[in-house]
Amino acid sequence: MDAKLPDVTDFARTYLGVEPKKEPVPIQPTAHYAMGGLPTDPRWALIADANGTVIPGLYAAGESACVSVHGANRLGTNSLVDLIVFGRRGGRSMLEFVHKASLPDMPENPDLFAREQIAEVLARPKGENPADIRSRLQEVMMDKVSVVRNADGMSEALAEVKDLREAYARASVQDKGEVFNTDLTEALELGYMIDLAEAIVVGALAREESRGAHYRTDFEKRDDANWLAHSVITRRGDELELTKKPVTITTFEPKERVY
Amino acid sequence: MEVTLRIKRYNPEIDDKPVFREYTVEAEKTDRVLDALNKVKWHEDGTLTYRRSCAHGICGSDAMRINGRNRLACKVLMGEVGDRVTIEPLLGFSVIKDLVVDMDSFFAGYKSIKPYLITHDEDPAAERRQSPEDRDRFEDTTKCILCASCTTSCPITWTNKEFVGPAAIVNAHRFIFDSRDQGGRERLRILNQRSGVWRCRTVFNCTDACPRDIEVTKAIEEVKRALLTETY
Numbered sequence: 001m002d003a004k005l006p007d008v009t010d011f012a013r014t015y016l017g018v019e020p021k022k023e024p025v026p027i028q029p030t031a032h033y034a035m036g037g038l039p040t041d042p043r044w045a046l047i048a049d050a051n052g053t054v055i056p057g058l059y060a061a062g063e064s065a066c067v068s069v070h071g072a073n074r075l076g077t078n079s080l081v082d083l084i085v086f087g088r089r090g091g092r093s094m095l096e097f098v099h100k101a102s103l104p105d106m107p108e109n110p111d112l113f114a115r116e117q118i119a120e121v122l123a124r125p126k127g128e129n130p131a132d133i134r135s136r137l138q139e140v141m142m143d144k145v146s147v148v149r150n151a152d153g154m155s156e157a158l159a160e161v162k163d164l165r166e167a168y169a170r171a172s173v174q175d176k177g178e179v180f181n182t183d184l185t186e187a188l189e190l191g192y193m194i195d196l197a198e199a200i201v202v203g204a205l206a207r208e209e210s211r212g213a214h215y216r217t218d219f220e221k222r223d224d225a226n227w228l229a230h231s232v233i234t235r236r237g238d239e240l241e242l243t244k245k246p247v248t249i250t251t252f253e254p255k256e257r258v259y
Numbered sequence: 260m261e262v263t264l265r266i267k268r269y270n271p272e273i274d275d276k277p278v279f280r281e282y283t284v285e286a287e288k289t290d291r292v293l294d295a296l297n298k299v300k301w302h303e304d305g306t307l308t309y310r311r312s313c314a315h316g317i318c319g320s321d322a323m324r325i326n327g328r329n330r331l332a333c334k335v336l337m338g339e340v341g342d343r344v345t346i347e348p349l350l351g352f353s354v355i356k357d358l359v360v361d362m363d364s365f366f367a368g369y370k371s372i373k374p375y376l377i378t379h380d381e382d383p384a385a386e387r388r389q390s391p392e393d394r395d396r397f398e399d400t401t402k403c404i405l406c407a408s409c410t411t412s413c414p415i416t417w418t419n420k421e422f423v424g425p426a427a428i429v430n431a432h433r434f435i436f437d438s439r440d441q442g443g444r445e446r447l448r449i450l451n452q453r454s455g456v457w458r459c460r461t462v463f464n465c466t467d468a469c470p471r472d473i474e475v476t477k478a479i480e481e482v483k484r485a486l487l488t489e490t491y
Contacts, residue, residue, distance in 0.1 A: 015289070174304065175305050177270065177272050179355065
């Protein structure tokens with residue numbers, strides 16, 4: 001057991017005080033991998049839309065990327081594919097790109113967007129605590145948008161995420177310094193987490209079927225006629241637009257999991 | 260239980276030198292020290308600065324001195340450390356802010372031993388296979404998470420800035436004794452220099468400090484022996 005599952009046995013002993021060779025190990029579901037992400041082609045180049053238009057020179061790697069090899073459910077240890085196959089391919093394609101690409105013309109102040117974003121957060125008067133907003137986001141996503149979902153719960157979640165976005169606009173940080181400011185980086189990351197949470201809820205609400213890790217109590221069957229498709233979310237102003245990108249089926253047909 | 264964290268704080272934009280500040284938080288015995296730090300940061304003092312990521316002993320970000328010993332804050336429970344806990348940054352590296360130290364020299368040492376597979380033969384068509392016995396020769400050193408607990412517990416690294424340190428040697432060991440790798444000679448040449456394994460005085464602090472229970476001193480001794488006997 002120690003040889004085959006060294007980390008799991010260590011976790012049980014360290015955090016639970018449970019000897020896994022003698023006692024049952026308590027388990028619970030958790031989100032341990034982000035399926036979906038920035039859409040890329042098989043060479044990790046970012047694609048902009050459902051037609052597969054490549055954005056030249058922009059790449060996404062690992063868990064933030066979505067090459068879409070896992071279908072609707074990434075099974076245990078399969079994220080190694082990101083590392084071993086696509087890490088290698090992505091690295092090679094980036095190398096190829098930088099060798100042939102010339103430097104593009106820079107805009108007037110390329111750093112202005114990021115600087116203004118940071119300055120704006122730092123300048124806010126004392127307001128909401130980002131940690132409280134993050135806790136509320138975590139709770140609602142775990143309670144209403146976990147593996148088992150339905151329209152009622154997710155509609156509540158969507159309303160809560162929109163509330164949290166408003167609260168986030170008033171969130172302030174205590175650390176105003178310029179050296180290793182993790183108070184600031186955590187607050188900035190929270191903004192992106194809210195963006196992602198909204199995209200996840202909008203995609204899951206629209207998908208009125210069950211597939212892989214997405215299980216709807218109000219739509220329990222898989223619906224290939226309407227949903228054999230990738231969901232692509234694009235922000236248009238304050239709204240999120242959902243389009244479908246067709247799935248290319250090669251060797252393996254989607255099948256019901258009957259075990 | 261109510262716990263008092265005594266944390267060594269240093270903000271280079273404000274402080275001339277580090278000062279201890281105390282924070283009192285509610286914690287369960289089963290909470291990690293990291294949970295208590297997060298409570299302080301998220302609800303009391305957002306300026307408190309430390310590295311953390313996975314929070315369960317895999318990523319190696321939150322190594323720090325807890326009650327005088329190098330530990331991962333996410334792998335020590337409050338019940339083990341008592342209700343008055345002293346937390347300081349790792350020794351031997353310069354402090355960037357609070358519990359965050361400058362790891363550049365640590366990773367420079369790691370890179371210097373070429374921590375990747377080196378082969379001279381043509382790539383095989385399939386996997387490079389290995390027997391379980393051959394794999395066992397370096398199983399222990401694959402467990403390293405580069406947290407720097409060993410290197411910053413080593414009294415040699417506190418005074419000798421050239422020494423590559425235990426973590427770099429552990430990672431060299433991981434490849435030197437790998438039957439699929441052909442870079443052993445190169446790595447041994449690097450570790451035979453003044454900055455290499457001969458600086459080790461077998462103090463065993465590294466082995467005590469490792470949160471992954473790697474037998475660090477043993478790995479260093481195996482590298483020394485490989486150099487002496489020219490067999491590995």
